[in-house]
Amino acid sequence: MNANTTPETLAFTDGKLVLIDQTRLPGELVTLVCENVEQTHDAISRLVVRGAPAIGIAAAYGVCLASPANHEGYLAAIERLATSRPTAVNLFWALDRMKDVIQRTTADDDLAELLLSEAITIHDQDRQMCRDIGRHGASLLGDCRAVLTHCNAGGLATSMWGTALAPIYHLHQAGHPIEVFADETRPLLQGARLTAWELSQAGVPVTVLTDSMAGSLLKSGKIDAVIVGADRIAANGDAANKIGTYPLAVLARYHNVPFYVAAPSSTFDMALPTGDLIPIEQRSRTEVSNPHGTCVVPDAANVMNPAFDVTPAELITAIITERGVVTAPNPAKLTEHLR
Numbered sequence: 001m002n003a004n005t006t007p008e009t010l011a012f013t014d015g016k017l018v019l020i021d022q023t024r025l026p027g028e029l030v031t032l033v034c035e036n037v038e039q040t041h042d043a044i045s046r047l048v049v050r051g052a053p054a055i056g057i058a059a060a061y062g063v064c065l066a067s068p069a070n071h072e073g074y075l076a077a078i079e080r081l082a083t084s085r086p087t088a089v090n091l092f093w094a095l096d097r098m099k100d101v102i103q104r105t106t107a108d109d110d111l112a113e114l115l116l117s118e119a120i121t122i123h124d125q126d127r128q129m130c131r132d133i134g135r136h137g138a139s140l141l142g143d144c145r146a147v148l149t150h151c152n153a154g155g156l157a158t159s160m161w162g163t164a165l166a167p168i169y170h171l172h173q174a175g176h177p178i179e180v181f182a183d184e185t186r187p188l189l190q191g192a193r194l195t196a197w198e199l200s201q202a203g204v205p206v207t208v209l210t211d212s213m214a215g216s217l218l219k220s221g222k223i224d225a226v227i228v229g230a231d232r233i234a235a236n237g238d239a240a241n242k243i244g245t246y247p248l249a250v251l252a253r254y255h256n257v258p259f260y261v262a263a264p265s266s267t268f269d270m271a272l273p274t275g276d277l278i279p280i281e282q283r284s285r286t287e288v289s290n291p292h293g294t295c296v297v298p299d300a301a302n303v304m305n306p307a308f309d310v311t312p313a314e315l316i317t318a319i320i321t322e323r324g325v326v327t328a329p330n331p332a333k334l335t336e337h338l339r
Ligand SMILES: CSC[C@H]1O[C@H](OP(=O)(O)O)[C@H](O)[C@@H]1O
Pocket: 050, 051, 052, 053, 150, 151, 152, 153, 154, 157, 158, 162, 163, 164, 190, 228, 229, 230, 231, 240, 241, 242, 243, 307
């Protein structure tokens, strides 16, 4: 995939973290600059930067903004950033890598350079992981003409190119005719706002549908495969992803449509035996009751707003990582794959 397929989601320049502000898309392509840990924590919590890999990379750079720039300051930064969002394991995977650097470095004055070097390595490795997921996923989607996806697991959710969308960019650039149907993904509309934006920018045909239309679309026979990202995958292959993914997997199975999960190895949490142990982020009621400031739910009513659900491994046709494809995932296969 050539470099200009999707924009760089984030960068660290002149000692500052520069983020595409994803809350402003698709109407405005603007950046938000984080100059300290608190601003980075806020950017992750408000989904200025979002998507499991992108959250991990942003948090790694956020540690580099710690003050004071010493062991205690950096460890406090890691502790603070770990409270930004609970579900995407990539956040904790990246922070653990930064903590390892601190713990194996004695001299404070070496730390700033070593930590920035580790954050840059995490960022660079993510680019390669996404590129490899694209290559491996393309082998699965090679006969597909129309795929359905949920939320945004594209370049904006990673360093660039994405996970679920990486195979689509790979095929599109190879001249393979493929179109994407994108669930709008209530309540924050990452599909309508972000997936449709980045695919359109790349020239990939995309159609937005409301989440409730997915069943009829799958019943129509038009969809050749469903492909989604993940925020945390347990040791048995159960996968947490944006709310609405689980019912999509049930519908795909009912209509005999392959259901693929694309994620780098940094999204696996092998310490969790099953997905029911994955922490699910509960977000504010206003995201559901007052979208864009318009009241659509009476104050007297209660509101649910879990940001993720868990798809059991038995509903997943295959998991695509940067290392290859695991069909019918189970603990033994995943342990071997990630060895
Ligand atoms: C490539 S991980 C993308 C993953 O993250 C999204 O959640 P959020 O937008 O809340 O960060 C969603 O679950 C995507 O599949």
